Amino acid sequence: MPAELVIKDLHVSVDNKPILQGVDLTIRQGEVHALMGPNGSGKSTLAYTIAGHPHYVVTGGDILLDGQSILGKPADERAKAGLFLAFQYPTAIPGVSMANFLRQAVSAVRGYTDRARASVSDGGSAKPIGSELMPMRDFRKELGEKMEKLNIDASFARRYLNDGFSGGEKKRAEILQMAMLEPKIAVLDETDSGLDIDALRVVAEGVNSLIGPNLGALLITHYQRLLNYIRPDFVHVFYNGRVVMSGGPELALELESRGYDWIRQEFGEPVPGQEAA
Amino acid sequence: MPATNADRDALAGLKSEYKYGFSQPEQYVFKARKGLDHDIVEQISTMKKEPEWMRKFRHESLDIFFSKSTPTWGPDLSGIRYDDIYFYIKPAEAQGKSWDDVPTDIRETFDKLGIPEAERKFLAGVGAQYESEAIYHSLKDEWEKLGVIFTDSDSGLREHEDIYKEYFGTVIPAADNTYAALNSAVWSGGSFVYIPKGVHLDIPLQAYFRINAQSMGQFERTLIIVDEGASVHYVEGCTAPIYAADSLHSGVIEILVRKNARCRYTTIQNWSTNVYNLVTQRSLVQEGGTMEWVDSNLGSKVTMKYPSIYMLGEGAHGQILSMAFAGPGQHQDAGGKLIHAAPNTSSQLISKSISKGGGRTSYRGLLKVSKGAHGAKSNVVCDALLLDERSRSDTYPYIEIDEDDVTVGHEASVSKIGEEQLFYLMSRGLTESAASAMIVSGFIEPMVKELPMEYAVEMNRLIQLQMEGSIG
Numbered sequence: 001m002p003a004e005l006v007i008k009d010l011h012v013s014v015d016n017k018p019i020l021q022g023v024d025l026t027i028r029q030g031e032v033h034a035l036m037g038p039n040g041s042g043k044s045t046l047a048y049t050i051a052g053h054p055h056y057v058v059t060g061g062d063i064l065l066d067g068q069s070i071l072g073k074p075a076d077e078r079a080k081a082g083l084f085l086a087f088q089y090p091t092a093i094p095g096v097s098m099a100n101f102l103r104q105a106v107s108a109v110r111g112y113t114d115r116a117r118a119s120v121s122d123g124g125s126a127k128p129i130g131s132e133l134m135p136m137r138d139f140r141k142e143l144g145e146k147m148e149k150l151n152i153d154a155s156f157a158r159r160y161l162n163d164g165f166s167g168g169e170k171k172r173a174e175i176l177q178m179a180m181l182e183p184k185i186a187v188l189d190e191t192d193s194g195l196d197i198d199a200l201r202v203v204a205e206g207v208n209s210l211i212g213p214n215l216g217a218l219l220i221t222h223y224q225r226l227l228n229y230i231r232p233d234f235v236h237v238f239y240n241g242r243v244v245m246s247g248g249p250e251l252a253l254e255l256e257s258r259g260y261d262w263i264r265q266e267f268g269e270p271v272p273g274q275e276a277a
Numbered sequence: 278m279p280a281t282n283a284d285r286d287a288l289a290g291l292k293s294e295y296k297y298g299f300s301q302p303e304q305y306v307f308k309a310r311k312g313l314d315h316d317i318v319e320q321i322s323t324m325k326k327e328p329e330w331m332r333k334f335r336h337e338s339l340d341i342f343f344s345k346s347t348p349t350w351g352p353d354l355s356g357i358r359y360d361d362i363y364f365y366i367k368p369a370e371a372q373g374k375s376w377d378d379v380p381t382d383i384r385e386t387f388d389k390l391g392i393p394e395a396e397r398k399f400l401a402g403v404g405a406q407y408e409s410e411a412i413y414h415s416l417k418d419e420w421e422k423l424g425v426i427f428t429d430s431d432s433g434l435r436e437h438e439d440i441y442k443e444y445f446g447t448v449i450p451a452a453d454n455t456y457a458a459l460n461s462a463v464w465s466g467g468s469f470v471y472i473p474k475g476v477h478l479d480i481p482l483q484a485y486f487r488i489n490a491q492s493m494g495q496f497e498r499t500l501i502i503v504d505e506g507a508s509v510h511y512v513e514g515c516t517a518p519i520y521a522a523d524s525l526h527s528g529v530i531e532i533l534v535r536k537n538a539r540c541r542y543t544t545i546q547n548w549s550t551n552v553y554n555l556v557t558q559r560s561l562v563q564e565g566g567t568m569e570w571v572d573s574n575l576g577s578k579v580t581m582k583y584p585s586i587y588m589l590g591e592g593a594h595g596q597i598l599s600m601a602f603a604g605p606g607q608h609q610d611a612g613g614k615l616i617h618a619a620p621n622t623s624s625q626l627i628s629k630s631i632s633k634g635g636g637r638t639s640y641r642g643l644l645k646v647s648k649g650a651h652g653a654k655s656n657v658v659c660d661a662l663l664l665d666e667r668s669r670s671d672t673y674p675y676i677e678i679d680e681d682d683v684t685v686g687h688e689a690s691v692s693k694i695g696e697e698q699l700f701y702l703m704s705r706g707l708t709e710s711a712a713s714a715m716i717v718s719g720f721i722e723p724m725v726k727e728l729p730m731e732y733a734v735e736m737n738r739l740i741q742l743q744m745e746g747s748i749g
Contacts, residue, residue, distance in 0.1 A: 051704045055696070075703035076712075084704075091701040095719030101705075104715065108706035160719070177705065 002029035003066055003082060003184035005050070005216065011060035012042075012049050012241075019045045021241040022061070029184050029216045034227055034252060037238030038260040043220045044088060046238075047189040051085035052078045065185070080109050084183030086174040088190040092162040098173065099157040102143060102180050107133040109181050146179045150206045168199030175206035185216040192226040204229030224256035239267050312360040315339060318462050321365045325431055325465075328438060331445075338451035338461030345455040351641065352579045352608040357553050362525050364463040364496070420478070426471040427482050430498050433469025440471070445500060448531035449559050456527040456555040460496050467497030467528065472507040472538075481510040481543070481729055495525060501532040501540065503566075508539035512729065514546050524551050526577075532560035534568050536590065541569040545732060547576035547739070550607060554580040564590030564619075571727050573600040574609050575739065583641060585614035588622035588650075595624040600724040603636030603668070604743060612642035612673075617653040617683075628659035629721050632668035633743070641673040644685065651682040661691045662720050664713065714744035 005027045012020035019042045027033050037043050049056045050063060052075035062069050070078050093101065107113050116132035133139075143157060152172055162170055171191055178186055188207065192200055207230055211217060219230060227235075227249070235252045237245040239260075244267050245251065255263075318339050322332040347354050420427055426437065434441045451461035470482060503509055526548060534540045540560065548554050554577035560568040570584035586595030601609035615624040630638035640659040661670035672689050694716050702712035718725070718737050725733045 051700075053700050074709070075700060076706050076708050079704055079706035087701065087704075091695070091697045093698060093702065093716060093719050095722030096715055101702075101715065104707060104711065105702075105705035108708070108711070113711075160722075181705065 002213075003216065004028050004064075005083070005185045006064040007046075007050070007061070008064070009061035010046075010049070010058065010063065012045055013057050013059050014045065014055060018059070019056075019241050020049065023242050025218075025236065025243055027185055027216045027218055030213045031234065032211055032217045032219065032230065032232045033234045033236060034219045034221060034232035035236050035238050035243075036221055036224070036252060036255055038263070039222060041238050042241040043222075043238050044189055045241075047085055047088075047187045047218075047220055050078075050187055051075055051083065076108065079105075079181070079183075080111075082184035084178050084181055084186040086171075086178055086186065086188040086191055088193060090162045090165075090170045090174055092160070092165070094160050094163045096161050097158055098161055098176075099143065101161045102157075102177065103133055103136075103139050105177070106139065106180050110134065143180065147176065149209060150176055150179060151202065152176055167194040168196075168202070171195060171199070171203045172206065175203060175210070179206075179210055183215065185218070186210075187218045187220065189220045190222065191219065192221055192223060200226065201229060224252050227252045237263060239263050312362050313339070313364050313463070317364055321463060321465065324365075327434065330442065331434065334446060334451070335462050335464075338458050339463075341451050342455065342458035342462055345458055348455060348581075351581055351639070352610045354553065354555075354579065356578070357525055359525075362495075365465055423476050423478075424473040425476060425478065426469060428469050430464070430467040430469050430500070433500065437469065437471070440502070441469075441500070444502065444531070444533065446531075448533065448561055449529050449557050454557060457529055457557045460498060460527050460529040460557070464496045464498035464529065467499040467530075468501070468511075468513075469499070470501040470509065470511060472503045472509045474504045475506045476504075477508045478510070481512045483512045495527070497528045499528070499530045501530075501542070503532070503534050503538040503540045505535045506537045507535075510541040510543065512543045512545075512732070514544050524553060524578075526552050526554045526556070528556045528558075530556070530558040532558075532568065534560055534562040534566040534593075536563045537565040538563070539567040539569075541571065542584075543571040543728065543732075544573065545728070545736070546572075546574045546580065546582075549576060550578050550604075552577045554578075554582070556580075556582045558582065558584040559587070560585070561587045561589055562593040562595060565592045566590065567594045567596070569596040569598070570613065571598045571724070572611065572613075573724065573728075573736070574611050575602045575743075576607075577609075578606065579608045579610070581610045583612050583614050583643070585616065585643075586624065587616045587618060588624065589618050591619045591621055593619060593622045595622075597624075597626040597628075598724050598727055599626070599628040599630075599640075600721055601628075601630040601638045602740070602743060603630070603632045603638045605634040605636060608637045608639070610639040610641055612640045612659075614643040615645065615655055615657075616643070617646040617650040617655065619650055621652040622650060623654040625655070626657045626659075627723060628657075629724055630659070630661045630670060631664065631717055631720065632661070632670050633664040635665075635667040635669075637669040637671075639671045639673060640689070641675075643675040643677070644687070645677045646680050646683050646685070648679040650680050653680065653682075654684045656686040657688070658686075659689045660720070661689075662717065663691065663693050664717070710744050711741070714741040717744060 007023050007025040010020050010023040011018065023046060035043060045056060049058065052073060058071055063071055065081055065083065070081065112134050113132045147154060147156065150172070162173060165173060191203060195203060204226065219226065219232065232249055232252070235247055235249060236243045237251065237255065244263065315336060318335045322335055446461060449457050451458045472478065501511060530542070532540055532542065546554060558570065562568045568586045572582065572584055574580045574582060584597055586597065588595055595615055597613035597615065599611050599613055601611045603609045609630065612628055613626050615626060617624065626642060628640045628642070630640060632638045638661060642657060644655055644657055646653045657674065659672060663670055670691055674687060676687065678685060694713055698716055699709065699712050702715055703709060707715065718740050725736050728736060
């Protein structure tokens with residue numbers, strides 16, 4: 001059975017300010033959804049809330065992954081359950097190489113780390129350094145293959161995570177992480193922002209190569225142009241902290257030609273001070 | 278091995294004035310004499326069958342120690358109980374300790390680090406035999422063919438008395454500071470290293486290998502001479518915690534780097550957290566020579582350590598990499614001293630400190646450029662990372678520039694682990710403590726990559742262990 005992320009009447013506040021006001025959305029493995037909306041409509045808040053950022057407080061509703069609420073789980077457990085967020089602004093971690101980071105992340109998500117820990121607490125003796133990680137050979141092989149597939153230069157693995165990366169490099173690094181972590185459901189937050197057309201094409205090709213029966217994707221975007229490269233199955237219009245309209249790919253084209261003004265008119269002006277990233 | 282004129286000049290200058298010490302007026306309040314007196318010093322010297330001049334040197338040093346007060350310009354040293362300290366333990370007695378005397382947390386850390394059984398006992402000070410003896414002996418034969426001397430200080434004094442007489446206590450005289458005086462009176466253990474002209478040693482000399490020599494003793498004394506055009510890397514300490522029943526460690530490390538020679542001295546200090554670690558390390562560097570201190574301080578209750586480099590010849594270069602980690606109840610007061618006393622000398626100091634769980638780190642550094650040291654270049658960067666609100670970091674930079682034609686840079690930063698960094702890593706499946714550990718190991722990466730491979734791996738593992746438990 002395909003995995004299913006169900007967002008039910010979700011209300012979220014940031015610093016006691018309500019941002020999300022009743023979001024309903026269901027994403028299944030194998031489906032591509034686009035979530036479009038004007039700036040400040042709360043799209044990124046939805047992304048962060050799904051991933052489990054502690055700053056975003058759920059005041060109502062639920063998020064279920066395969067029928068289980070994930071609201072009580074910290075971000076790392078959600079990642080282990082199969083969720084992934086491609087960040088709009090990935091954070092730099094100086095001094096930590098991409099390869100070292102990816103090996104730890106993959107080991108955590110695939111259970112190597114937990115299994116090593118469990119065997120120690122069961123009274124097993126301590127394992128040598130590195131035994132809680134995916135074997136180096138296997139990891140290197142898989143990383144090499146996936147980097148090649150995504151057209152990423154091998155030197156990338158030795159660079160410090162997002163440190164001094166260009167906008168395009170950061171987004172490609174996110175896609176590489178997604179390829180390695182193999183999530184069931186991925187949220188891509190404004191993956192197209194800050195990219196020129198060539199970089200956008202490269203990133204979109206990467207996403208397309210990962211789309212398939214094992215991945216459910218939620219593409220959050222302000223512009224339609226990303227959808228010239230990645231074809232969604234469903235398009236949702238997000239406004240004032242909720243989904244106000246859903247449809248097929250034709251809805252994206254309509255938004256492109258008409259802009260967001262008619263949405264504003266139809267669903268009301270935002271309340272002042274309710275702007276959110 | 279006659280002293281060069283440059284050495285003599287340098288030493289003459291040093292003997293007249295030790296103006297680069299951190300100090301404040303002496304108050305002569307030292308009272309804690311119990312446990313240490315001239316009888317003990319006499320015993321040590323007699324037991325070691327030392328020459329008359331060394332016996333005299335020890336007694337004079339003890340008088341100097343008694344005349345000095347406990348320094349109060351830095352960390353709190355009022356907890357040192359001199360009357361509780363054995364100032365000299367014969368190796369045979371040290372071996373008499375039992376494995377059961379070693380605290381549980383230290384034994385557990387050995388476990389987690391995967392340190393082999395025999396090595397653990399050695400590190401814990403309860404066993405004298407250590408299995409790498411065979412490796413050490415084969416290396417030793419190779420070194421001896423090259424004329425390299427690498428031995429313990431007692432043997433050094435016995436077998437190379439002329440060199441000792443010439444240099445011992447000249448780079449760091451007994452009167453330099455309270456703990457140099459104490460060490461000069463009761464020193465025991467440590468290494469003597471001589472690298473002949475033009476000899477390059479590729480394999481680091483590791484005090485770790487040298488068994489039965491108390492290389493990690495309470496009052497070790499090391500003298501290293503790197504002759505013209507030679508190079509050596511000396512490594513002392515290890516990442517596993519060193520358990521010491523006695524709570525004071527006060528080493529003195531003297532290094533002479535001759536013309537165009539190169540010396541790197543790497544310390545990995547992980548004393549148990551009852552230890553006051555008060556060490557004086559200094560090197561004199563001649564024309565075209567290079568000295569590098571790589572200093573990492575993880576353990577101890579209090580550490581005060583400022584490795585110094587006196588660039589005495591034209592074109593000399595000095596580099597100090599200082600790393601400190603202070604957990605609950607720890608105060609790491611570390612940094613370094615760079616003294617440019619010749620033209621076109623260059624130096625760099627990078628300090629990285631981490632404070633956690635109420636721990637405290639201080640960077641204390643001196644950059645001095647003497648009149649006439651034109652063209653001197655120096656760059657000092659100190660970065661502190663605070664892991665929580667209770668922890669503390671301070672910076673005490675001292676800069677004295679007496680020459681106009683210099684290029685000097687100084688940067689300092691204090692940062693906290695960002696919520697966004699943590700969230701980013703956690704969203705990739707890392708637990709909060711694993712994420713923090715990763716950020717910390719990235720922070721110290723510029724240091725760790727300078728360590729020999731096996732130490733670097735252990736260091737990262739150790740940082741992970743230090744991060745576990747208190748977060749998340």
